[in-house]
Amino acid sequence: MPAPSPLPTHLYKILPSAPPSPLPERLPLSDLDRNDGYIHLSTSEQVPGTADKFFGSVSELWLLKIEYEVLAAGTDGDGKVKTEDKPQVKWEEVGRGYFAHLYGGDLGRGNVKSVEKVEKRGTWAASLSLLEW
Template sequence: MPAPSPLPSYLYKILDTAPPSPLPARLPLSDLDRNDGFLHLSTSTQVPGTADSYFSDFTELWLLKIEYKVLADGTDADGEVKKGAEIKWEEVGRGCFAHFYGGDLGKGNVGEVVKVEKVGTWGKSLDLEW
């Protein structure tokens, strides 16, 4: 499945606990990301469904908002372009998701941290038009 067209302006990493503030140079990987060998990311339209599917028991989530171009350029957590760091669009279930290989997230590539509280379902609580 190909990348969406047009490409998104932002990608999001969903966290079930608050990240350190201020963001460190390198955030720890989730068990899922470590086991799969890449960072799982979502577009703004995918976040509500991903949250409902994988985080339904949580009442608050934190979203790391990352400029697409920053990761597409291979910018690592420290803000430096890392050789081999790249986004791959891969089919998962019924959608095509962005996966970031060869790099990490941290203060050098995350633009914003947003706390979101659940009201009803995540689909109803998340309206990301940023």
Template structure:
């Protein structure tokens, strides 16, 4: 499936626990990402629904905020653009939405722009206000 017509400025990776600080060049993959063969990402509009669905029991979440253009360029977690086995963001239909999946790269200090800690107040939809 192709990318949405209005590409987001940022994509987010949802984590149920704090990532290492400082961020390493390569963050460990979640079991889901390892099994699926790609890193699951969400737009700002998708994060609340994904958080409510998969992380509803958590009282806090950690979000990796990543500039879309950095991932679209093929930047790996070490900050280098991969030329062989290039990293790629693919937009794929999942359920009722089209989600970004990162293939062929890791997340890390070289492509994650910011780490955000969010506390749950009510639902995640009520607690999250993110940049598109």
């Protein structure tokens, strides 16, 4: 499916609980990611809607900020660019738009730029509007 134009600078993985600190080379997959066979990611514009829809009952979230170009280059969680069985970002239509899915790779300290904790104040859309994306 088509990627957005222009391409985003960053993608985000939403976590309902704190990731290990420091980040390991490979973060464990969520049950949803494991069952679907890819890692669900969002653009900054998609994060508030995704958070409200899937994480409405939690009071805090952690956002993993990932540079799009790093993932698109095939960089795995260990920070190495794979040449064989290269991880791929695919843009796929999901109900309300096109979302990035990472196939064949992991997230970890080698491709996650930063981790941000966000506390819910009202809706996720209102709480997340305070972030610098």
